[in-house]
Amino acid sequence: MTKLPRLSGKVALVTGGGSGFGAAICRRFAEEGATVVVVDRDAVAGERTAREIGANAASIEADVALAADARRMIQTAVDRYGRLDILVNNAGRAQTPLPFTSTSEDEFDRLFAVNAKAIFLAAQHAVPVMRRQGGGVILNTVSVAAIRPRPNLTAYNSSKGAALLMSKSLAIELAPDNIRVNAVCPGPGDTPMLATFVGGDSAAHRAPFLSSIPLGRLTAPLDIANAMLFLASDEASVITGAVLEVDGGRCI
Ligand SMILES: NC(=O)c1ccc[n+]([C@@H]2O[C@H](COP(=O)([O-])OP(=O)(O)OC[C@H]3O[C@@H](n4cnc5c(N)ncnc54)[C@H](O)[C@@H]3O)[C@@H](O)[C@H]2O)c1
Numbered sequence: 149m150t151k152l153p154r155l156s157g158k159v160a161l162v163t164g165g166g167s168g169f170g171a172a173i174c175r176r177f178a179e180e181g182a183t184v185v186v187v188d189r190d191a192v193a194g195e196r197t198a199r200e201i202g203a204n205a206a207s208i209e210a211d212v213a214l215a216a217d218a219r220r221m222i223q224t225a226v227d228r229y230g231r232l233d234i235l236v237n238n239a240g241r242a243q244t245p246l247p248f249t250s251t252s253e254d255e256f257d258r259l260f261a262v263n264a265k266a267i268f269l270a271a272q273h274a275v276p277v278m279r280r281q282g283g284g285v286i287l288n289t290v291s292v293a294a295i296r297p298r299p300n301l302t303a304y305n306s307s308k309g310a311a312l313l314m315s316k317s318l319a320i321e322l323a324p325d326n327i328r329v330n331a332v333c334p335g336p337g338d339t340p341m342l343a344t345f346v347g348g349d350s351a352a353h354r355a356p357f358l359s360s361i362p363l364g365r366l367t368a369p370l371d372i373a374n375a376m377l378f379l380a381s382d383e384a385s386v387i388t389g390a391v392l393e394v395d396g397g398r399c400i
Pocket of ligand 1: 289
């Protein structure tokens with residue numbers, strides 16, 4: 149018997165889909181039969197991912213931290229494809245390491261807006277659609293920073309801590325609606341964002357981060373995409389409120 153692709157017939161919206169983990173999630177979901185809506189603040193990057201996937205993808209330019217954009221991205225996806233089965237809140241903002249005493253209030257607010265509030269806003273618009281359909285899946289890209297914080301990243305770490313708790317809180321609130329909510333926590337990742345955290349792009353900058361990872365390598369975009377694929381699929385139909393560390397053992 150031929151097996152259907154694991155996300156056959158599903159419509160998925162992935163924020164931050166123009167780069168890094170998000171782009172890999174879009175590609176992997178499409179390989180498994182999903183129609184993918186790529187959302188990114190960077191219109192060129194989002195369009196690149198959608199074009200690479202082809203006919204089963206579209207891109208939307210939106211800033212996930214803005215309530216009006218959150219509403220528009222969900223509405224546009226539903227208008228175009230008639231449903232929304234999977235929401236991946238993946239867009240995130242990095243922080244340059246700084247003592248918390250030197251982190252500005254503006255930077256704190258922006259980190260919380262993109263890394264935490266955006267999940268709340270997107271879910272507010274996606275959940276009514278999922279309820280009407282009889283269920284859905286929400287996946288949030290959190291971070292090992294929410295579990296095993298490093299110094300000088302207090303605002304970023306805390307915003308991810310809020311995202312982690314929000315995943316669990318939404319999971320318990322939405323379980324009666326058959327909407328599953330899970331968090332994926334990448335370790336230091338092989339994406340453009342890493343340079344901001346480690347203060348540069350060289351092997352020397354990465355070395356201290358690598359030395360704290362038991363498996364001795366960074367988290368690749370495909371590692372996150374495969375974990376997201378499992379959690380989005382029906383194979384994970386009893387998994388909700390989970391926090392999956394995909395980090396080479398960094399959190400041990
Ligand atoms: N790279 C790491 O080391 C690492 C580790 C743990 C967690 N994460 C998390 O993984 C997620 C993806 O990061 P990445 O490493 O792939 O980074 P990345 O910089 O490669 O990609 C992030 C994408 O998000 C988009 N984006 C940023 N702010 C946005 C906004 N307000 N609205 C819409 N789009 C926005 C960017 O334009 C970019 O395309 C983030 O939530 C990040 O916090 C990253």
